[in-house]
Amino acid sequence: KFDLVAHNKLTNKSIGIEISFQVTTNSVIERKAQNAQNRQELAHKYEHRVAYVIDGSGNFQRKNAINTILKYRDITVNFSE
Numbered sequence: 001k002f003d004l005v006a007h008n009k010l011t012n013k014s015i016g017i018e019i020s021f022q023v024t025t026n027s028v029i030e031r032k033a034q035n036a037q038n039r040q041e042l043a044h045k046y047e048h049r050v051a052y053v054i055d056g057s058g059n060f061q062r063k064n065a066i067n068t069i070l071k072y073r074d075i076t077v078n079f080s081e
Helices: 028-045 063-071
Strands: 004-008 013-020 049-054 075-078
Touching: 013 028, 028 049, 028 063, 049 063
Parallel strands: 013 049, 049 075
Antiparallel strands: 004 013
């Protein structure tokens, strides 16, 4: 399961989108990082892709999690100056 899924009816391909926008003390971004490799491997098995939308200063403070996500993503969108 993804936060959102965009499906192209012409190619029958999809992109799973994971979103993390909050500044929290919980480990939402860390949980997404732990699942990143398995998500990408499963998506690629069926020729689909994985995207992450990352925003919120609490997420940027978790550099290890962000680096893991960047390693196992096809597309990443984030806020930056």
